[in-house]
Amino acid sequence: MTKRDWQPLDRSFYARDPRLVAPGLLGTLLAHGQAVGRIVETEAYLAADDPAAHAYRGRTKRTEVLFGPPGHAYVYRTRQHRCLNVVVQEEGVPGCVLVRAVEPVAGIGLMRSRRGDVPDSRLTDGPGKLCQALAIDMLHYGEDLCGKGKVSIFGGDHDVSEVRTTPRIGISQAKDWPLRYVFAA
């Protein structure tokens, strides 16, 4: 075996601590139909004792899927935008990973038709922007990302170079925790 084909990430990949899954997702491909992006920025939200996590205040209708099995989509709204998370850890443990940015790989024309006439560099460089570019919305709440749904994440012969951590963006609690992951380069 030399080069591994791109294939949906297995559920066991997601059944781990968000601090392991978040960096592991860097370099993988997020796909919805013809629109594909390379994940380049993620954030970990911990299942317990993380005041910035949505699950911190318990199980509600919105956070329901976080308590389910790993590998499913947790989509939520903030202002007029959507954000995509992947549920991680075993069922009952509400850890998750927020996908904060991707680089356009395929379907760029489609992305621009949804995002407007912006440069490629601004097409998918934010959690709300990438959801708009890939047309990910509340319809995908709870969807299986392991290859059975319309939105999937593929791994394979991807970049596994060094990862750097920084504090998470846009939160008011646990501001200093180094749970944002980007490529070192």
Add this chain to the structure above:
DNA sequence: CTTACGATTCCC
């Protein structure tokens, strides 16, 4: 029912 508040984005 009422109120407060965003894991954001875009414009001034």
Add this chain to the structure above:
DNA sequence: GGAATCGTAAGG
């Protein structure tokens, strides 16, 4: 720096 804008969650 500030507004847009609306569902969610909590409290009366």
